[in-house]
Amino acid sequence: GLSTFVTKLFLCGSGSGKTSMRSIIFANYIARDTRRLGATIDVEHSHVRFLGNLVLNLWDCGGQDTFMENYFTSQRDNIFRNVEVLIYVFDVESRELEKDMHYYQSCLEAILQNSPDAKVFCLVHKMDLVQEDQRDLIFNERQEDLRRLSRPLSCTCFRTSIWDETLYKAWSSIVYQLIPNVQQLETNLRNFAQIIEADEVLLFERATFLVISHYQCKEQRDAHRFEKISNIIKQFKLSCSKLAASFQSMEVRNSNFAAFIDVFTSNTYVMVIMSDPSIPSAATLINIRNARKHFEKLERVDGPKHSLHMRMR
């Protein structure tokens, strides 16, 4: 049978916002819904199926002082063992920067002792509360500090807000690190894109709409387009479900390009951008359909290799 990979993601930080993030990414909340959430008491555990045989074991930790102190003392060994990913969330508005940094360092110490190979991500959260023209400055400053403080561990920093696409960028990057055969996926995606002459191909995880792989044949203007698309499509998908309709596929076309979004494998959606207007939709759709079986097999890590057969125009 198939083996299942279980990955422990540890979501920690002395402010609020962690449960809101997790609810949006993994539990189909829209940002507005998260206003109703109560405080997290101690640790909330959830198991999320991701890409077929990957299970994300999320430890969402309450951020109040009493809990934080307990994590580093009586619960330390239990909590910090076998952590693959540490996601530390900083509230950008926090008035107690020193305390926040102190907790972060305690966390890193515990990680070094118990899970030294863990990947560390720092999210500077609630950026929407910062004036737009200040955001880059503040984030860069924080990033500097955190990188310095984290040595010898390295950390990847993101700025996030539940009110825009930055949330998707951070989480896409996080889960990307966890996909077991990501290189193979990317190679196949490139082959596929080149065969069908697509400008760009994106692969999304089906439930969360996080981008897990992409290929582009040339530079594009907006570096943030992936997360924007994740955000937009996910919201649209949720709106559809509120009307008891399920989102299946979409085609957007103008004189410059055609974009196709469709169900791909049992765990993914694909988005194909064609800038050659002479290629009819039907051809692209057939190509997408033919590619499915191949990618379905790729998703199972133990699956056999097949060559790709595509129909040309």
Next chain:
Amino acid sequence: MGMASRIECVFFSEFHPTLGPKITYQVPEEYISRELFDTVQVYIITKPELQNKLITVTAMGKKLIGCPVCIEHKKYSRNALLFNLGLVCDAQSKTCALEPIVKKLSGYLTTLELETGFISNEECKQKLLPIMSTLLEELNATGACTLPIDESNTIHLKLIEQRKDPPIVQEYDVPVFAKGKDHFIKSQWDLTTQQAGLTDYNTFMHHVSKSSIQYYGVVTMVSIFQYSNVYCTTPIVQSLIDNKSIQEECLRYVTKQGQKQANLRDVFQLYCGLTPGTTVRDLCSRYSPQLQRVDERRLIQFGLMRGLIRRLQKYPVKVCRDEKSQPPRLYTGCHSYDEICCKTGMSYKELDERLENDPNIIVCWK
């Protein structure tokens, strides 16, 4: 005051939006150590599944009894108010009697918060401290307390002693006042008992079975007195020799009206004369000298009420299938003569005759 244990501490715990679960007030101060609270806090300020339930947790030699309350509303920071007013006792103590108190308090505080914002308002919340002090003192001293909250609200609490459940009242049982009738001032009785009155037998018996007057030892049940009854002693009869106050009470109770007080030797001999096979009638004929100053009815009554003697009942058992015996369903060995007579309306004598003549019926004494 009974067997309820001493309350060592009263605490009020809350979830603070940045500090998390903490003890806001405790009386006496510093009773619950930081370490103890850290160990048990997840059962004091709990996850949703454990909220609004009575929870007792034992750790580090202490028992903490609380009821975590959650009031959800968007006006509260983090959309809910979480708190817990609880009691601390020694780990070895019996705390069942305290449970209803904790539950009642949590209900009161919830209502107060919903109606007046008592807990979420910092000023009002401070009133909790003197209330908690009074609670601790009075409950420990007298088992009851009265807590004035403000002009319109007062909380009354009382510790209920845990007693054994009384036996079910049967139709053929006879109620007897366990303590002197005049002992109880009528106004102290609850409304239903007062209203029941003592006029109609059935109403009264119904009331006795449904109310708590039996539970509190006000009324006790004994079986009906007949000269044909058979009794035997129990080991408790020894207390007549050992216990001076029982002796005195007994002699006072059993002495015939107008006579000099009976002596202990006679009374004890009479009790010991009650054996299987000996009816009260037999006792009277065998021990007539001893009965000169003793009222046999009252002798039996006192013996039953105090458990010095017990009644031996006759239980008919049908031994083979025979349609002629009736009513068959009562002859299982589980229903006494008293019960059968009561249910069928037959007299003792009638029942006896009927059963004597039936070769399929065996009578057991127990």
